[in-house]
Amino acid sequence: MSTIKGVEKMSQPNPVNSLASVAASRPQHVDSKHVAGTGLEARNIHAWFGDKHVIDDVTLDFYPGTVTALIGPSGCGKSTFIRILNRMHEFIPTAAMAGEVLLEGTDIYKSGTDVTKIRLGIGMVFQKPNPFPSMTIKENVLSGLKLAQLKVANQSELLESCLIRAGLWNEVKDRLDEYGGALSGGQQQRLCIARSLAVSPQVLLMDEPCSALDPGSTLRIEETIRELSASMTIVIVTHNMQQAARVSDRTGFFLSDGGPGRLIECSTTSEIFSNPKDKRTEDYVTGRFG
Structure with missing residues (x-):
């Protein structure tokens, strides 16, 4: 009986090896010679809400042309x-921070920094799709231009380009004057991505962009992330370990452990899922807690 149990145990898949295989199966774009002063850099970040x-004390670099997952x-x-x-x-009125973001x-x-300009250069896609409900698909994509007071020679060309890059053009090219709120959840999220792209951000932040979507829409968003990563820095927060393994070049593991959140470690995604340096990281990615 013990032999049979032993065989059963040996046949069970190792979650770390499974995730590592997923991470290793995609091309990695990590620049091992990253130069300080390029991309986005967070230095000694502390944050408070009230007291x-x-x-x-989080320090983390985000390299140009790469996707970093935060888990x-x-x-x-x-x-x-x-x-x-x-x-x-x-x-948030009670929010405060210390440190530098470069x-x-x-x-x-x-x-003296122009905050609106910063937010246009570092775009964000939220957990729930948030197209402007009273605007058409076309107006949604181009809305950032008005906010930034930017003029483009050919708005139709820009509109098509952004929707193509967001993987939405073929689905909406004949519906551009319909309201954005009439689209499906996955389409609305890609519309929000297109809206961010219209102002040519250097960085795109994504806070659990697929958590409210069905599996098919999730895979399409992931394809969009991979396609966009060649031309910008992308940071994605996700609770989905498989998603982190599929889309990211680097992964950072955060843990609060009863106190403020800290960065436990950050490395290539393949390394995090195959050979994490910290036992707490291994416990999390294998599902022992979290």
Whole structure:
């Protein structure tokens, strides 16, 4: 009987090996010679909501042309952290932060910075699709141009280009004057991506962009992420380990452990899922907790 049990145990798949295989099966775009002052850099980030310390001393680089996934249990500060990366956390009255966020070597928190310009250059896609309900598909995509007071020579060309890059053009090219809210959930999320692309961001932040979507829509968003990563820096928060393995070049693991959220480790996605340096990371990616 013990022999049979042993055979059964040996036949069970190793979650780490399974995720590592997924990560290893896609091309990696990590630049091992990353140069400081390029891409997006977070330095010694602390965050508070009122008196509550929610992020403790996080330093992390986001390389140009790569996708970085942030993983970890709920409540460990991942979503707060990416909002700090484009100052979106400032919409919460009790929020405060310390540290530096550098875009191409310039601190986005320095005095006199145009915050609207920063948020256009570091775009964000949220957990739930949020197209402007009173605007058409066309108006949604081009809405950022008005906010930024940008003029383009050919809006129709830009509209088509953004919808193609977001993987939506073929589905809506004959519906551009319909309201964005009439689209399916997955289409609305891709519309929001197209809206961000219209102002040519250097960085795209994505906070669980697929959590409210069906599997088919999720796979289409993941394809879009991979296609966009060649031309920009992408940061994605996800609770889906398979998704992190499928789309990201680098993965950072956050953990609060009863206190403020901390970055436990960050490495190539293949390394995180095949040979994590910290036991807590291994326990999380194998499903032992979280």
